[in-house]
Amino acid sequence: MRRNDSVAAPGRGAIDCSSATERSTRTPHERARGPRYLTPRTTAGMVGSGPSRMVRPIDCFSLVMNPLCATRNPPWAGIPAESEPASPQWSATVMNEGSSSRASNEADPVRRNIDGRTGCGAMGVDMTASVSANARRVHLLILGAGRGGRALLRVLHPYDGVVIDRIADIDPAAPAFADAASLGIAASSDVEAALAEFSGDIVLDVTGDPQLADRLRRHPALSGVEIISGKSAKMIFDLVLEQLRESHEIRLQSVRLDLLDALLETTRNPDTGREDDPLVHVTARSLDALHHHTSIRGIALLCHDRNDLEIVGAVGIPAPIFTNGLHARLAELVDRRDLPRLGTSRLEQPISVPGAELNTLLSVWHQEQRVALLLFELPGHPSSEQKAMLDLLSEHLTLAVANILWRRELEQMAFRDVLTGVYNRRHFLERMRVEISRTRRHPKAGLACAFIDLDELKRINDRFGHQGGDAAIAHIADAATQSVRDYDLVARYGGDEFVALMPIEEMAHASSVVEEIGVRMLERIRAGRVRGFPRLRCTASIGIAAQPAGELDGERLLQLADRAVYQAKRSGRNRLQTILPPVTASH
Template sequence: MKYIRSEEELQKLSETIASVTNNAKTLEVLVFGGGIGGLSILDVLSGYDGVSVSTIVDKVENAPAFELARMLGVKTSTDFDTALEAFRGDIVIDVTGDPDLYKKLRDYTEPHHIELISAKSAKLLFDQANHLLKDEQTIQKQSSRLNLLDQMMDISLLLEERPPLSELTSKSFEGIHSHMNASKGLAIMIDKQGKIEFIGAIGSKKPECASHSCGFSACKNIGEACATLTWSDRYKELHPPIQLACTELDVSYNIILPVWQDQRLAGALLFDFQHALSRDQKTSLELASIHLNMTFKTLDHLHTLEEMAIFDGLTGVFNRRKFDMQLYHEVSRTKRTRNGTLSCGFIDLDNFKHINDTYGHQVGDQVLKHISDSIRESLRDYDTCARYGGDEFVMLIPSDNGIEGSGLEAIGMRILEKVSKLRLANHPKLRAGVSIGICTQSCETVDAEGILKQADEALYMAKKAGKGCMRIFADEQYHLTTDETAVKAIA
């Protein structure tokens, strides 16, 4: 007889079912009894890919297990004889506890070489299989959680490179979507003016709002969903789902995860889940949201610290520390060019002590800001302007093919002119002027200490000449025919 006689045999069968996913053959199972026992057996066996419950049989139509069977696509029957005679599978499980039915099943299954599991054995099998299944599910959950933590670690390591916020958001979006198994996802960034930028999409096409083909309806709908978010929201379920409804993309999303930068909503991740969120999915979204926003807060603080380290707090131009770094970089770069030059200029505010003593330090600060703006606006994007200390500024002007003396004069003239246009409403008589000293060295003679020294000497000559003017020194390798050029102050 093929029905289970001992616990040892039952254990062997349980192990076979537990490892059936590694077998080429799928076990076909017929279950008699649609009560709580049948429901439990069906629930457990449905968790194994290599086990297929072909039919579940009970004498009543509304047996508890029938509803689950229909959801799983398993056949149901109230005809015991027909179901048994049609079965050509591997295992029959009887959970009815009816001795007459069990005898009938035993007589049928033995000659057909079909395993028979009785009600008591089925209970033991259920306990063992359920235990194995729960262990497997626990392992899967822990593995999934570890995978999410690994992805978070990768995001944290990116902070060393100080990436832009959009790159971090895109990486986080990909990792969270992969972990959550959402059917679709969309990542957006929101600038300080409220403009939405689509930076990533999974499971659908990314909208191209630059074409205005959606009539901004997608942005409008997303904006309305974002407007409902608060600082305390880790994620939010949208009822009803947000519908993009643009010509390029007609999809909906029912979960939104905000991306905060301090108190400002800087972006959002949108997902579409086909089923209600499980407890584990909700926990994962909470965890991902907390990490995401902590990461962005850290990145924002790092950027702030970097700005404090290289920018002058009053004027917004580079500070001396950054200038010293940039000077050695530009000297090294100039030496590698064939015909390059590097020009360094000192700009000193004339009579600054008198301005502070007469009008106060707050007005003096306004004048310094005006000077820094005048210098910065007179230079090219790749030139360097820095506050060297007190009322003294410095600039670096690199050139790969040399720069004509007239070009340096033009820059100096622009600075002098812009400075002279200072007008303060509360102090209409206040005027400002600067003295400028510039030194230019070629790729063959450029030297960090030397160029600073000569620029300082040129500034001294400008001051000595009566202030409000400019002097330019050039080494003998430079193409100027004179060693200095003077430009008188602009009245």
């Protein structure tokens, strides 16, 4: 194709194919036409035995798809003349009576294709330039309310440059009619009446019915109306479907990014308590992301065990309050082993909650335990899009939960003592620094530290073996943990020695607080049974020291507690010794 074979008005994606020399040597008449642009070559043709009608699919396509150019260029945009692929030979039904005759096209060499057949580029210049100049909105009548009509409604309705006046189909139950009603677009099953009443710009026929195409070509009410049918309509429909597929893929990727973002946040969010529990965070966040992209309603709950279920999120409906009946239904789901581990499953009997009938279940497993349940309301069978997003959610939640729980296990290994399950020395020292900083901000407060030392470990090892010694050490850890308050901390300091960190709200009450806790430890250690060794009895020596906020020093506090436990051992073991300002008490 030569550079001046076909021209069209400048538009999005069009390129000026003239060289600088050609532009400087144009005649005034040629310069007035503006730069020369490449468009797909079209072929004129005769339809039926009626009068000659120009085949101008590019004109109508430009009018219809011009509003879409803000988001995508036509497929031929930006192709240089030297690398232009073979021009498509489109055949289409019907346009209005040719406003430009064969003779007028032949008289203008710029309007002719290289093979001598009449082109439609010049008509595209007039039509597209007119629309661009007037910046008016294009009014459409869509014929066909099946799959093609639905796709066109979804793509064309959001654009300001296009107004869909009506969609028509002979089938009153055509699926696109419901979509049109939700969008406020008129729908009609009387195609003839719709054609007679239409006074817009373009009739877009996506029925694929050749007889209807022939009727449209001859219809007296469509004089001056552009008609797109046949291969031109199929081309537009294919582009619309491509855009819908791309939109669908973008939505899926958006959900994936939201879920990945939730995963990244959980890796940065330390597990410092129930309020900041990463399991709660990632489950609720993933549910929010799904609702944002699909408007699916539902709830999410964590399954700590069969009798400990926690609702951690609800979207589209208020979070339901646990009742005996609701808890029983959910507990049944936790126990079921026949439900798939990945993806969704349909419940035979929906679970009724205020605002929804939850009929679809998604389980999240870790190893052999179901750790979370997501329940949704999906009317009818889920669409392919909904199923894809639910499968995506299932996959990501499974990976996220596994990541969180494996991380917790690693933390347990790093901060917990393997034999006893209490915290180790390193974690105790870190927590002690934190507690000292906190206590110093409260002048009346203080901090107490206890050393608990198992008595006569060598004698226990000699009589019951090292297994008996390990059991006795674990017994001391259990008794100490059960004796302190919820916010106190017990750790294994080394060997047969344990420590406890106990915040004091008011130092005036320090003596009664620490003595009560110390006595409770002694009694539990004495009275308790050592697991696996019913004949083994053990005792411990306990030393407790405390300091007020103004004098608080961690190293000094540990030295005082160590001195107190040494005094308890020298006094005969199996006793409590305290070092408290300003008195020392012995029991």
